[in-house]
Amino acid sequence: MGRITLENVSKIFGSNHAEAVDLISRGKRKAEVAEACGAVVGLCDISFDVREGEILILMGLSGSGKSTLLRCMNRLVEPTVGRILVDDVDVTRLGRKELLAFRQKTFGMVFQHFALLPNRTILSNVGFGLEIKNVPVKQRTDAAMQAIELVGLKGWESKYPHELSGGMQQRAGLARALAADADILLMDEAFSALDPLIRRDMQAELRELQRKLKKTIVFVSHDLDEAVALGGRIVLMKDGEVVQIGQPEEVVARPATEYVRRFVEHIDLAAVMRAEQVADRAAIVLSPTDTVAEARLRTAAGGSDGWLVADQDGRFVGRVRAERLANARVGDTVSGLLDLDPGVVSAGTRLDAVLGQVADGGAVAVVAEDGRLIGPITSRDIVRALAARPNAHHDHSPTQTKPAGAERWTGTSQNSPSTRSATTPSTGSPNMAVG
Ligand SMILES: Nc1ncnc2c1ncn2[C@@H]1O[C@H](COP(=O)(O)OP(=O)(O)OP(=O)(O)O)[C@@H](O)[C@H]1O
Ligand SMILES: [Mg+2]
Incomplete structure (x- = not known):
């Protein structure tokens, strides 16, 4: 009822x-x-x-x-x-x-x-x-x-x-x-x-x-x-x-009108945004069965002090530090190089709670309720997300400036994001209970 x-x-x-x-x-x-x-x-x-x-x-x-x-x-x-x-x-x-x-x-x-x-x-x-x-x-x-x-x-x-x-x-x-x-x-x-x-x-x-x-x-x-x-x-x-x-994080990420944007402009973004909105979904993810040679090839561009590892079903397995990969024997597989204690947060964790965990420079893994890896978050991702407070109207056609009813606007949560980063929609549970 x-x-x-x-x-x-x-x-x-x-x-x-x-x-x-x-x-x-x-x-x-x-x-x-x-x-x-x-x-x-x-x-x-x-x-x-x-x-x-x-x-x-x-x-x-x-x-x-x-x-x-x-x-x-x-x-x-x-x-x-x-x-x-x-x-x-x-x-x-x-x-x-x-x-x-x-x-x-x-x-x-x-x-x-x-x-x-x-x-x-x-x-x-x-x-x-x-x-x-x-x-x-x-x-x-x-x-x-x-x-x-x-x-x-x-x-x-x-x-x-x-x-x-x-x-x-x-x-x-x-x-x-x-x-x-x-x-x-x-x-x-x-x-x-x-x-x-x-x-x-x-x-x-x-x-x-x-x-x-x-x-x-x-x-x-x-x-x-x-x-x-x-x-x-x-x-x-x-x-x-x-x-x-x-949800507050949706409203903040995609205000429907200038009025809404002004209403939410003083909100503490770190308190409303969720880990899954910030996770880097395009990051390189290794497989536990990759050989060291394969893994080195895939991560040759560098730029990170470690990589996350997920199995063939996309489930999070662990993390390999760059240094460990560099010093491993070529014939080994990634599964033998995993960190014992990788930082993990659930998809719905508030960004301010994630902040403490990335402060020491490493990445944390954002993992969905079913164990699937969504992607890593580094402190740089967080800074970028917090800096990217959106402007109103950025993805609305001019014909939609006058809502005829609520239904049209409830749909905003299903819109595709125009960029990865702060505007990535929450795809997880509609509740905020995880945080
Ligand atoms: N009994 C009433 N007679 C005439 N007008 C009313 C009456 N109650 C509300 N209104 C008008 O309806 C509109 C909405 O008022 P309402 O009290 O719902 O606003 P509110 O959002 O709750 O405001 P507040 O935050 O100040 O409580 C206002 O324009 C108000 O003047
Ligand atoms: Mg009132």
């Missing part, structure tokens, strides 16, 4: 709904609609899927429509047109009573200023949602205690909200959403009021919880570093439209 599908969702505020919807269907956008009929376009023809079990981060400048979109998902805000499905349930067709029940069962919500009830204990606050649903005392106390433990508040359950710090109160808010055991969590700037250090902790914890509980989480944030820390796909919004969807 937990897949959310948005189909051509628009939200109009103010008057002239019908006219505004008609204008949108004819390709007009926020500014044009406002000029033509005075209506405020909150959301403009939005279509995409939230995958079951992912953390999806809605980002964009203030007023871009993040909160409106989040609240449309459980109809706290009523979409003007369009369909919203949760798994096979068409949320937009539910009657009032069904909607309330469905919302309670399926969605947990956490906001920036999470209002705990001041005259109730933490335990009672966390169990509040279950109380409304008439869950028996014993059962709801158990569920609440479990959630309290999950967020690290055990021992504080009988305190009152004013006895807790802001960060702890926010944890209690998260526990309240978790206690109801809903499949989907909607979180709007949930950590924005917290101190930077506590905020980091909460981000790491949410990511950990997500791994354990496998909930679908939609998280609104202004903060790109937060999006990177949470480690999910990013949806970039502007003027009520979705401009781009993708």
Whole structure:
């Protein structure tokens, strides 16, 4: 449970709904609609899927429509047109009573200023949602205690909200959403009021919880570093439209528009890029059955202090140092010359984590989950990748500057890279879980 599908969702505020919807269907956008009929376009023809079990981060400048979109998902805000499905349930067709029940069962919500009830204990606050649903005392106390433990508040359950710090109160808010055991969590700037250090902790914890509980989480944030820390796909919004969807490293490598490029230009590339994006896929790779003579021939151009070795199925076997190859007997094979301790990282390792391993000058091998060698990384590869911050529009045709919907942009991850180096797409798992 937990897949959310948005189909051509628009939200109009103010008057002239019908006219505004008609204008949108004819390709007009926020500014044009406002000029033509005075209506405020909150959301403009939005279509995409939230995958079951992912953390999806809605980002964009203030007023871009993040909160409106989040609240449309459980109809706290009523979409003007369009369909919203949760798994096979068409949320937009539910009657009032069904909607309330469905919302309670399926969605947990956490906001920036999470209002705990001041005259109730933490335990009672966390169990509040279950109380409304008439869950028996014993059962709801158990569920609440479990959630309290999950967020690290055990021992504080009988305190009152004013006895807790802001960060702890926010944890209690998260526990309240978790206690109801809903499949989907909607979180709007949930950590924005917290101190930077506590905020980091909460981000790491949410990511950990997500791994354990496998909930679908939609998280609104202004903060790109937060999006990177949470480690999910990013949806970039502007003027009520979705401009781009993708993993942070994809968005950074290939921003769909100038707006996106400017949004991500201060991102710490080393924290978002993955080893597989930087690995040198064109590097010479030796085979364990190569003779020394063959290996010397193949590496005659030199330029490296060693070479990686993979078997005939492409699986990584080890590394041969140039010096060792130079001093070996001609009749030996490469398999007898392997280093005992070659540096290896998995494809999804963050670049900042790779940095430490290449610092001593050698190359590390980047290896896919199935053991296949992707290629080596040297410190030079990393410097090159970090220096190659891309410019917008470099591989978009002029006819594509105005996205009609999200689908077109979700496809960017499948584009071929124009060069090897920083723009190499991630071909591995769509998640960032490896890092
Ligand atoms: N209840 C409302 N009535 C009228 N206009 C609204 C209403 N709610 C939102 N809007 C408009 O819809 C647009 C999107 O607002 P929304 O609150 O979704 O933005 P946001 O991206 O969440 O911004 P922020 O980062 O400041 O929270 C804005 O133009 C806003 O003025
Ligand atoms: Mg908002």
